[in-house]
Amino acid sequence: MASDVRVERGPTGRHIAVSRPTAAPPERVWSVLTDTSEWPTWGPSVTDVECTDRVIRVGSTGRVRTPFGIWVPFEITACEAFRWTWSVAGVPATGHRVEALETGSRIVFELPLPAAGYVPVCRRALETVDRLAAEG
DSSP states (O other), rough: OOOOOEEEEEEEEEEEEEEEEESHHHHHHHHHBBBBHHHHHHHTTEEEEESSSOOTTTTEEEEEOOSSSSSEEEEEEEEEEEEEEETTTTOOOOEEEEEEEESEEEEEEEOGGGGGGGHHHHHHHHHHHHHHHHHO
């Protein structure tokens, strides 16, 4: 299944939405996206995670290690209705959501407009989330 890229308007304004349909049910995809132990598996820009909660919630804090070995702090700023957002090093970062489809679901990453160069990274991550959710 191929990914799609478009500009959308959401709760926090306009953003780039990178999405991919999957046969996995929304609950399974959500569990992959919100379990911090899975982040290094599907997130190309995350090699390790330390978090106050294994499964994130609003207010969860921690730090992620980048492929450069640098640890950066994060805080989960929203986490409800199959959508979560965070700030990384105090800067609003990628949003994540799951939309129910008639069969399966759609995984969506929301990028700030200036982060268009991050689209290929998101496409790779979406492929991996799809695979992990299907294995679940």
